[in-house]
Every structure is written in C-alpha cells, then in structure tokens.
Amino acid sequence: xxxxxxxxxxxxxxxxxxxxxxxxxxxxxxxxxxxxxxxxxxxxxxxxxxxxxxxxxxxxxxxxxxxxxxxxxxxxxxxxxxxxxxxxxxxxxxxxxxxxxxxxxxxxxxxxxxxxxxxxxxxxxxxxxxxxxxxxxxxxxxxxxxxxxxxxxxxxxxxxxxxxxxxxxxxxxxxxxxxxxxxxxxxxxxxxxxxxxxxxxxxxxxxxxxxxxxxxxxxxxxxxxxxxxxxxxxxxxxxxxxxxxxxxxxxxxxxxxxxxxxxxxxxxxxxxxxxxxxxxxxxxxxxxxxxxxxxxxxxxxxxxxxxxxxxxxxxxxxxxxxxxxxxxxxxxxxxxxxxxxxxxxxxxxxxxxxxxxxxxxxxxxxxxxxxxxxxxxxxxxxxxxxxxxxxxxxxxxxxxxxxxxxxxxxxxxxxxxxxxxxxxxxxxxxxxxxxxxxxxxxxxxxxxxxxxxxxxxxxxxxxxxxxxxxxxxxxxxxxxxxxxxxxxxxxxxxxxxxxxxxxxxxxxxxxxxxxxxxxxxxxxxxxxxxxxxxxxxxxxxxxxxxxxxxxxxxxxxxxxxxxxxxxxxxxxxxxxxx
Numbered sequence: 001x002x003x004x005x006x007x008x009x010x011x012x013x014x015x016x017x018x019x020x021x022x023x024x025x026x027x028x029x030x031x032x033x034x035x036x037x038x039x040x041x042x043x044x045x046x047x048x049x050x051x052x053x054x055x056x057x058x059x060x061x062x063x064x065x066x067x068x069x070x071x072x073x074x075x076x077x078x079x080x081x082x083x084x085x086x087x088x089x090x091x092x093x094x095x096x097x098x099x100x101x102x103x104x105x106x107x108x109x110x111x112x113x114x115x116x117x118x119x120x121x122x123x124x125x126x127x128x129x130x131x132x133x134x135x136x137x138x139x140x141x142x143x144x145x146x147x148x149x150x151x152x153x154x155x156x157x158x159x160x161x162x163x164x165x166x167x168x169x170x171x172x173x174x175x176x177x178x179x180x181x182x183x184x185x186x187x188x189x190x191x192x193x194x195x196x197x198x199x200x201x202x203x204x205x206x207x208x209x210x211x212x213x214x215x216x217x218x219x220x221x222x223x224x225x226x227x228x229x230x231x232x233x234x235x236x237x238x239x240x241x242x243x244x245x246x247x248x249x250x251x252x253x254x255x256x257x258x259x260x261x262x263x264x265x266x267x268x269x270x271x272x273x274x275x276x277x278x279x280x281x282x283x284x285x286x287x288x289x290x291x292x293x294x295x296x297x298x299x300x301x302x303x304x305x306x307x308x309x310x311x312x313x314x315x316x317x318x319x320x321x322x323x324x325x326x327x328x329x330x331x332x333x334x335x336x337x338x339x340x341x342x343x344x345x346x347x348x349x350x351x352x353x354x355x356x357x358x359x360x361x362x363x364x365x366x367x368x369x370x371x372x373x374x375x376x377x378x379x380x381x382x383x384x385x386x387x388x389x390x391x392x393x394x395x396x397x398x399x400x401x402x403x404x405x406x407x408x409x410x411x412x413x414x415x416x417x418x419x420x421x422x423x424x425x426x427x428x429x430x431x432x433x434x435x436x437x438x439x440x441x442x443x444x445x446x447x448x449x450x451x452x453x454x455x456x457x458x459x460x461x462x463x464x465x466x467x468x469x470x471x472x473x474x475x476x477x478x479x480x481x482x483x484x485x486x487x488x489x490x491x492x493x494x495x496x497x498x499x500x501x502x503x504x505x506x507x508x509x510x511x512x513x514x515x516x517x518x519x520x521x522x523x524x525x526x527x528x529x530x531x532x533x534x535x536x537x538x539x540x541x542x543x544x545x546x547x548x549x550x551x552x553x554x555x556x557x558x559x560x561x562x563x564x565x566x567x568x569x570x571x572x573x574x575x576x577x578x
Contacts, residue, residue, distance in 0.1 A: 012050030016503040017057040017488040029509040032550040057488035058085025058510030065450035067095040072125040079448040085510035090152035093198040097136030098161040113207040115450035125531030134191035145566035153188035155198035155214040178224040185228035192570025195235035203274040226260035237264040243277035268299035271422035287440030300444035301435040305424040311416035315453035322352040337413035365419040369400035375418040377523035385427040452536035456524040459539040496572030506576030509551035519543035
C-alpha cells in the first residue's frame with residue numbers, strides 16, 4: 001500500500017537545481033523528504049497550486065554571520081525572506097565560541113568591528129550560557145528556526161580561548177598553544193561543526209581598530225587547524241585573506257588542502273587592496289586547476305558589487321566625521337533631519353573637513369563620489385559611471401558633497417546612497433558574471449546577519465533571480481536553471497550538505513515556489529528589531545508564493561507561517577541513496 005503524503009505542489013515549472021531545463025511536474029513530500037516528482041495521483045493533507053509558478057530547491061547560503069542572531073531570534077531575516085533554507089555561519093574566523101567568561105567583551109568588540117553589529121545589541125542579546133564550542137552547539141540544538149543552520153568553529157575565539165591576551169595581541173603561538181587549538185577544533189568537529197574559518201586580511205579589525213587575532217597567524221598555526229579536520233575526516237576550511245601577492249597566497253592555500261585533504265573556500269573580490277585583487281581571473285584558474293588535480297579549492301564570489309550603504313540612519317555617510325554633523329547625533333531622527341535642512345547647518349557642515357574614522361576601514365568610501373550612486377527604489381545595482389554622484393555634480397556645476405547632502409535629505413531624510421567597494425572597477429557587473437561562470441568559483445559572500453548599518457547583501461538570491469535572469473539591460477543575462485544551480489546544489493555540495501539543493505526523490509524537502517514575473521527586490525530599509533532596539537538594514541521581496549523547510553511551509557506570500565521546522569545541522573550530510 002502506498003503511504004500517505006503530507007504536501008503536494010501541483011503543476012509547477014520545476015527547476016530542479018541540477019542545471020537541467022525546466023519541466024512541468026507535481027512534487028510530493030512526506031516526512032520532510034521529497035518522495036515523488038512527476039504526475040502525482042495521490043492526494044495530500046495539504047496541496048498548493050503551483051500552476052504558472054516556478055518550483056526550485058531552497059537556497060543554501062554558505063557565508064553568513066548569524067552567530068549572535070540565532071541566540072535571540074527564531075527568524076533569520078533577511079535571508080529567510082529571500083528563499084534561503086540553509087545557512088552556514090561562523091565565517092571569517094569570528095564568532096562567540098569558545099569563550100571564557102572574562103573574554104565576552106573582547107569577542108563582542110571583534111564582531112562589532114569586523115561585522116558592524118552594534119555593541120549594545122550583542123551585549124544585551126547574547127545569553128552566554130556556553131563556554132566551549134560543543135556547548136554553543138548544544139544551546140542551538142535546543143532552539144527552533146525558520147531555516148536550518150550550520151556553524152564553522154572560528155579561529156579568532158579559539159586563539160583567544162587558548163592564549164588569552166597573547167592571542168588577542170597576535171603573539172606567535174607556542175607548540176603547546178597549537179596542540180590545544182588543534183584539540184579544540186577536533187572536538188568541535190566531532191560535536192558537529194562544519195569546519196573551521198579564519199581571517200588573514202587587514203580589512204578585518206576590532207571596534208578599537210586592532211587587527212583580528214588571526215591576522216598574520218603563522219602557517220604552522222593554520223596547519224594545526226587543518227590537521228584537526230584531517231584527524232576528524234570531515235569538514236571544510238573557509239577563509240578571507242589579502243591577495244597582495246596572489247601566487248604566494250594561493251600556494252599557501254594549496255599546501256593547507258594538500259595537508260588535510262579537506263575542501264577550502266576563499267573569498268575573492270575584484271579591487272585594488274586587501275582581500276581584493278585585479279588578478280582575480282588567475283586565482284580562479286588556479287582554483288579550478290587545483291580541484292581538477294584532486295585538491296578541492298573554490299573561490300567564493302558575489303553576483304553584484306559589494307557596496308556600502310550611506311545614510312542618516314546608517315553607520316556611514318559623507319559627513320559622519322564632521323564635528324557639526326556629529327553634534328546632531330543624539331537628536332531623535334526627525335529633529336536631526338529638521339536641523340540638517342537649515343541653510344546655516346548645511347553651509348557649516350559642507351565647509352568642514354572630513355576625516356574618515358581610522359577604526360572603520362569602510363569609512364574611506366564615505367567620500368568616494370566617483371563610485372557613489374543614488375540606489376533608488378527599485379534599487380539599481382548596475383549604474384554607469386555617468387550616474388555617479390561625482391558625474392552628476394559635474395553636470396550640475398556643484399560640489400559632489402553638496403549634491404550628496406541634498407539627495408540624502410529627500411524621502412524624509414531616508415534616501416540612501418550606495419558606494420561600490422569592489423567588483424565594479426569597470427563600471428558594470430561583467431566581472432561578477434565572469435566570476436560566477438568560472439569553474440573555480442561558488443556563489444556566496446552575502447554576509448546575512450552582519451553589517452547591520454552598512455551592507456545589505458543577504459538579499460542576493462532574489463537579486464540573482466531578477467537582475468541576472470530577467471531584468472539586466474547592460475549585458476548578458478543568465479538562464480534560470482543555471483542561476484538556481486548556483487544558489488542551491490553548488491553551494492550545498494561545496495560544504496558537504498549533499499542531502500539538499502535538488503528537487504529529486506530522497507532529497508530534503510526544502511523548496512521555493514515563486515512567480516518569476518512578480519519577483520521584485522525593494523530598496524534596503526532600516527528597522528529597529530534587534531535587542532535594545534538596535535537598528536539594521538533589511539530588504540523586502542515580492543513574488544515568493546511560499547518557502548518550505550523540511551516539508552513545512554515557513555513563509556506564504558511574504559508572511560511568516562509561524563512554523564519553525566529549522567534545526568541545527570551537525571556536520572556534513574550524505575546524499576540520499578534512493
């Protein structure tokens with residue numbers, strides 16, 4: 001006798017995540033698994049009419065920073081509102097475990113500086129009921145979410161846990177230190193960590209301006225971390241590093257993978273300093289060659305420029321270091337905008353010199369008017385240089401500072417500007433397209449849960465489905481099956497989550513149903529929903545009919561269902577055998 005089924009999606013256009021052409025089919029689900037794809041004759045407890053809609057796997061985001069948010073929130077916005085059904089957090093070597101009681105402030109300051117999550121939010125939101133990384137995972141295991149969550153064990157907390165102030169001050173690790181770090185990472189792997197992450201970029205600094213504890217860690221220290229994965233026989237390495245000497249840097253990465261036999265992903269961006277490089281195409285070629293030779297290395301890339309949002313409600317804007325502007329910071333928002341509208345205030349601020357805060361590396365972008373744009377609503381992430389603030393100011397015969405000042409006061413003072421940091425050296429997204437298409441890359445770098453007042457790239461799945469598939473006018477578009485593959489099965493396989501990312505029998509029933517014609521990405525907006533009333537950027541989307549996690553609907557037409565089937569995923573998952 002055929003077993004009853006729980007849910008059927010009827011008559012949708014299935015894009016199954018493999019890259020194959022779409023096909024019309026029903027999708028049947030039982031006990032959190034896909035059991036049938038085709039003409040499903042049986043009825044189900046719940047049926048959803050998907051005629052005229054697209055059915056895809058849930059999206060897998062392998063680069064997030066929800067390490068704090070998962071401890072106080074069940075809904076992992078913005079990612080869960082953009083079709084993401086699994087996230088991997090703990091990237092870039094920062095997180096909150098392991099941690100001794102006297103190290104809380106140090107790790108908060110590190111996350112505040114590196115990922116722009118305000119100190120009061122973390123100080124009030126984190127319960128700190130753990131000390132070791134396995135205890136942190138146990139805490140998460142008792143919680144429920146609107147998606148599945150996975151975690152890397154981050155290098156910086158491990159280093160500080162073992163070495164204390166010596167670790168924070170980046171002193172060399174002793175052999176005893178290295179042995180203890182290796183044990184901690186090995187124990188974390190056995191407890192369910194997805195791997196280990198680290199940062200080797202000057203770009204990452206604590207709130208006090210000091211480099212992250214893992215910056216410039218010796219190769220023997222990285223080898224010790226990798227050795228823990230080798231001993232455990234599982235897990236992946238993740239890192240961000242400066243590509244100042246690309247050949248030497250990549251050779252180091254290859255040695256690590258050859259030592260441990262585990263896959264590695266590294267952030268790759270086009271640009272001229274820090275983790276960016278104008279030789280990105282060579283790095284991708286090296287990664288593809290290494291993988292072909294049995295040394296699995298992938299470069300994580302993003303489908304749009306990484307750009308910083310600038311505005312009166314946000315961390316940065318062109319005037320944030322001006323004394324007269326800073327003097328208004330304590331005012332309620334409406335009063336602040338009213339004061340900024342006064343001609344005398346405007347004249348005073350525009351006359352003052354700016355001095356970007358040296359503790360905020362992104363601060364230099366606050367005056368990059370040649371690469372600064374009015375983002376708009378709907379947001380335009382691929383504007384030509386002719387639409388930059390500098391170019392518009394030249395045509396108007398005014399200073400770019402004056403134009404930026406006036407534009408930000410529009411929309412009741414909530415007009416935000418957008419300054420491109422990387423992937424936009426040529427004034428288009430052709431670099432991103434070349435990166436995404438390369439065999440050496442995997443899609444990532446959305447940073448969901450981080451950069452609360454500067455960046456809002458966790459929305460990238462919807463951007464991929466709208467801009468790249470449907471709306472792009474300044475170059476090639478990308479077929480829907482390929483974009484879905486980039487968002488689902490490719491990242492899932494990269495980190496060892498082989499039980500999801502495909503709409504096929506036996507796979508985890510994480511699914512999206514959306515109207516490709518109605519999909520729309522709204523402009524980023526500020527909400528105050530973090531602990532202590534903290535603010536962050538979110539980005540809404542229209543057009544998703546429903547998102548399903550483990551066979552349960554979690555969002556329907558943009559509204560949370562109230563169901564929380566998401567769980568902590570402990571370690572890699574094998575592909576189904578049937």
